[in-house]
Amino acid sequence: MQQQSSVTVVGGGVIGLSVAWTAARAGHRVEVVDAGERRASWVAGGMLAPVAEAAPGEEELLELGSESLRRWPSFAAELARGSGLPSGLRREGTLVVGVDGADRAELDMLADHLASLGRTVTRLGGREVRRLEPSLGPAVRRGLEVPGDLAVDNRLALAALRAAAEAAGVRFRAGAARRVRPGEVELAERTLRCDVAVIAAGARSGELHPALTGRIRPVKGEVLRLRARPTALPPPARTVRGPVRGRQVYLVPRDDGGLVVGATQHDAGFDETVTAGGVRDLLADAERVLPGIAEYELLEAVAGLRPGTHDNLPVIGELEPGVLAATGHHRNGFLLAPITADAVLAELSGREPPVAGPVPAGDGGGRPCKW
């Protein structure tokens, strides 16, 4: 691949923007094609929490996530320099909490698993949890403190990425891609030519190239945005997540007093409906952890479609010459944005990718494309 390629990135979410910005800074001529729809990145909580979210059997994802987390502070600093805008990076870490006996067993399992991987976490009782975060309720009976995790304000970060990309020379085009072929991105009204096309279209990626068909599925997530009122207890300083009677809930504080509560998970196709039942469950689980939330303002309930894969690992790499994939990040788009951008840049430059993962052959081409 030549040093200075023309690159068309399909998708203007956190992955597409990170790839475009990074490629442009390396001297490539970059255009982003963006359908302008609300996307998963807009809905996301912005947790950068590979350790708190580690699951047995997903050690590769933990490794990839940890590697990307390590890059986030400098990624955010460069982003601030390149855009003049904040990304709302928070370093208070994560508190994983549990409510009932089964939740506590899950926390113990997570702690054992992380210990077996050499990760440090601190086990806490209910009283110790409330000493760290006084707004958490009496139902919380167990906690794990995970100090290294980060969080960003997803909407601030998206605005900063867009501004930084524009400042680095990235051009933006409104349009919905229908198909990606070597050197070609087909829109409804015209076909764009380029040296390399990068598919970063999230849940819609499977529709764009045969090698992705059936590998990327939409996983609906409903998310609430709230804000503490002056009369209410302030939100926790840390990201709080955990099983609440078996259901996963997270509470991610924002610098402005806001709080993001997520997220449901539904394998229901391309359905972005916010349901009464989804909102009911999120409110109930969040209130169990943070009773004061009842007095918070409910600003927004939205749904997005995560790009899921069968093993929760992203698909990053060449599908065929002239077509790269950077998709399938499921719940981890923000976390994995820095390492994904670096990996795509390595591909564009013909270098080795930054982390070697398992490499099943791409379905649509001869090159390995799975991390």
Add this chain to the structure above:
Amino acid sequence: MQQQSSVTVVGGGVIGLSVAWTAARAGHRVEVVDAGERRASWVAGGMLAPVAEAAPGEEELLELGSESLRRWPSFAAELARGSGLPSGLRREGTLVVGVDGADRAELDMLADHLASLGRTVTRLGGREVRRLEPSLGPAVRRGLEVPGDLAVDNRLALAALRAAAEAAGVRFRAGAARRVRPGEVELAERTLRCDVAVIAAGARSGELHPALTGRIRPVKGEVLRLRARPTALPPPARTVRGPVRGRQVYLVPRDDGGLVVGATQHDAGFDETVTAGGVRDLLADAERVLPGIAEYELLEAVAGLRPGTHDNLPVIGELEPGVLAATGHHRNGFLLAPITADAVLAELSGREPPVAGPVPAGDGGGRPCKW
């Protein structure tokens, strides 16, 4: 008062629009001054249900409401003729339901109260309730069928009223009134002159004239708008309301498959915050009555400020010569719009009002002004 006055109506909600439209059709020159804010009429459910909502001690309100309800079919028909638009009038009636023992006792009391007033209601057991409305859940153990009640689609009705008023020659001016004096409506940037000013500014009315100060208080109500998805049970045909474990909830179906669920009540000043706790309660109560609602799309959660009075009766009439009030309708703005418009027209024409109610002296003038 002369036959053809220039009338300035302060407020573009259901009361202001109904008064303006009615006065214009009678030959008055009418202008509506409207601050353009979201108002209680926009948030409202649109129930026209004086009987289902009757409470012991509020017999005057029941009489006034029944009188206005009687006018609604012709009011809606004229509105359709005058605007060419539908108001979504529904004639399926109301079903009052109860869940626990205390709710059932409340229903029995309501039935006895209505029977003592000579009103016909039918008492139903849980199975009979579900025969009428199969989507209601097993928790519903008692019901009262109130066949005469109506409902309108509040937003369709507002659009129709505005169109009909414009067609009848009413002029509209954007602006927030600060003070109303005889023949004067003071805005921020200028003062409007008129023969008669009508204060129909809902919860803000108390700020406009000393005779209303302290008589009108804002009562916050949170309301949800939902829509049945194709896979969910359809909404009931009737308006369903009732105490659910002591809390009042109503479910008002719309012609398009929509469902309005309301409403919380908070005496909390000029606060229009939608709270997590309010939404939680509405969803819980509605789901108890209509379990399928969990699969409905949650379209909107909004709050409005009802203009409350100490006895839940509106304030309609002359405050001083050249200043009329048409406010304080609390939860009954849509229900009482036709009779309020007729009463204001009678005042403008120097005729007797259409219904004689109790007439305590207006605080700010010599004339009776309370219904």
